[in-house]
Amino acid sequence: MAANEHIDLDRLSILLDAYGADRTRWPEAERAAAWALIEADDKARALYEDARALDGLLNQASTIEPSPELKAEVLAAASRPRESWIEALWPFGAAWKPASALAAAVLLGIIAGVVLPNPLGSSDEPIESEIGELAMTTVFDIENEQ
Amino acid sequence: MSSHTALLTASDPVHAIVPGMAGSDARAADAELMRRVAAGDAAACRFLVDRELPGIVAFAYRMLASRSDAEDVGQECFLRLWKTAPKWRPDAKVRTWLHRVARNLCIDRIRARKPSDPIDGMELASNGPGPSGMLQQKQVSRVIDTAVAGLPERQRLAVALVHFQEFSNIEAAKIMDVSVEALESLLARGRRALRGALEDLRADLLGEP
Numbered sequence: 126m127a128a129n130e131h132i133d134l135d136r137l138s139i140l141l142d143a144y145g146a147d148r149t150r151w152p153e154a155e156r157a158a159a160w161a162l163i164e165a166d167d168k169a170r171a172l173y174e175d176a177r178a179l180d181g182l183l184n185q186a187s188t189i190e191p192s193p194e195l196k197a198e199v200l201a202a203a204s205r206p207r208e209s210w211i212e213a214l215w216p217f218g219a220a221w222k223p224a225s226a227l228a229a230a231v232l233l234g235i236i237a238g239v240v241l242p243n244p245l246g247s248s249d250e251p252i253e254s255e256i257g258e259l260a261m262t263t264v265f266d267i268e269n270e271q
Numbered sequence: 272m273s274s275h276t277a278l279l280t281a282s283d284p285v286h287a288i289v290p291g292m293a294g295s296d297a298r299a300a301d302a303e304l305m306r307r308v309a310a311g312d313a314a315a316c317r318f319l320v321d322r323e324l325p326g327i328v329a330f331a332y333r334m335l336a337s338r339s340d341a342e343d344v345g346q347e348c349f350l351r352l353w354k355t356a357p358k359w360r361p362d363a364k365v366r367t368w369l370h371r372v373a374r375n376l377c378i379d380r381i382r383a384r385k386p387s388d389p390i391d392g393m394e395l396a397s398n399g400p401g402p403s404g405m406l407q408q409k410q411v412s413r414v415i416d417t418a419v420a421g422l423p424e425r426q427r428l429a430v431a432l433v434h435f436q437e438f439s440n441i442e443a444a445k446i447m448d449v450s451v452e453a454l455e456s457l458l459a460r461g462r463r464a465l466r467g468a469l470e471d472l473r474a475d476l477l478g479e480p
Contacts, residue, residue, distance in 0.1 A: 179469070190328070199345070202349065
């Protein structure tokens with residue numbers, strides 16, 4: 126980005142309002158020009174001092190350090206296996222939902238097989254022969270039609 | 272931890288990662304770190320926790336004004352980091368990635384809060400000056416915390432990222448998913464609001480009437 130050679134008081138005011146008085150936070154392209162204006166102009170200097178005072182206050186905000194317990198928990202989580210084979214097969218969230226659905230379907234199938242009557246009837250004749258007869262009939266019919 | 276665990280030595284490139292490292296170098300170093308994390312390297316995990324957890328918790332605290340919420344966010348960020356390690360993109364920076372995740376988690380928590388929910392920072396600030404009329408350092412900090420916590424969500428986020436977390440304007444804009452111009456506007460409005468909110472405090476500290 127090309128450096129701006131000149132900036133005016135309005136732009137300096139916006140820069141200081143946004144980034145404060147720490148020059149390292151100013152956009153690089155405007156840094157030199159902004160500082161040159163502060164050194165050369167009393168109004169610019171006053172704006173800069175005002176921003177510096179606010180920075181000084183904000184720097185007194187409290188901060189917290191992570192507790193040793195949190196650090197231990199985070200490190201313990203790092204050593205746990207990251208992806209089980211279930212997650213590898215089902216990477217869309219909780220695996221218990223599709224697993225439960227599959228188990229329910231299997232169970233329903235078994236119950237249906239045991240409880241419901243045979244849909245093919247109670248004939249003792251082998252099913253294969255019925256199918257064979259049907260196939261032969263169909264072939265015979267087609268040949269006759271020709 | 273798996274057999275991949277290895278102690279990092281002083282000559283290890285991981286130790287060469289310092290704040291201010293050029294972007295591409297920092298990304299390459301982070302990619303190497305994340306490769307080790309994915310391989311179960313305990314020393315790499317510890318290095319990342321030491322380097323990034325304090326910053327993430329401090330950021331979440333600035334956003335949420337609650338230690339317990341901030342620690343929850345810090346923990347969730349790292350759980351997601353560990354999970355992402357095998358799929359880490361080499362063009363990403365861990366610090367930026369973590370702050371993006373933390374931003375989303377903080378916003379979710381802020382939006383889920385009811386107006387009646389107590390916030391640590393607010394409780395602290397209600398103490399006000401002591402009987403002597405002089406503000407003690409702790410009280411000064413509390414007043415400032417409350418002023419920051421009182422900013423609208425996006426202004427608070429901008430101020431937290433640039434002033435407190437010391438991100439560049441470009442990085443902060445990326446984390447917030449806004450343009451640099453929009454970030455600048457949010458920062459300017461946020462800092463002006465803070466100046467107004469802290470005017471009395473400033474006068475008090477300077478001994479002005």
